[in-house]
Amino acid sequence: MSTERKNVLLRLDPAVHEAVSRWASAELRSVNAQIEILLRDALRRAGRLPNEVAPLPRRGRPPKD
Numbered sequence: 880m881s882t883e884r885k886n887v888l889l890r891l892d893p894a895v896h897e898a899v900s901r902w903a904s905a906e907l908r909s910v911n912a913q914i915e916i917l918l919r920d921a922l923r924r925a926g927r928l929p930n931e932v933a934p935l936p937r938r939g940r941p942p943k944d
Contacts, residue, residue: 889914908938 891899896910903913915935922928 912938 899913899917900910903910906913908916912935919928919932919935
């Protein structure tokens with residue numbers, strides 16, 4: 880399993896981007912993180928999320944040692 884993340888160019892309708900941006904902001908996420916959550920949820924509901932998919936990186940500051 881690779882921990883490398885893929886870069887993807889995504890073209891969105893400006894109104895869709897604005898809606899996702901507002902949603903992400905309300906949940907204290909980046910637009911990128913919000914889109915990944917939406918995609919993972921759609922894949923899970925469709926029964927197409929691979930078993931080997933890595934968990935999302937944790938948000939916020941790393942824990943103190």
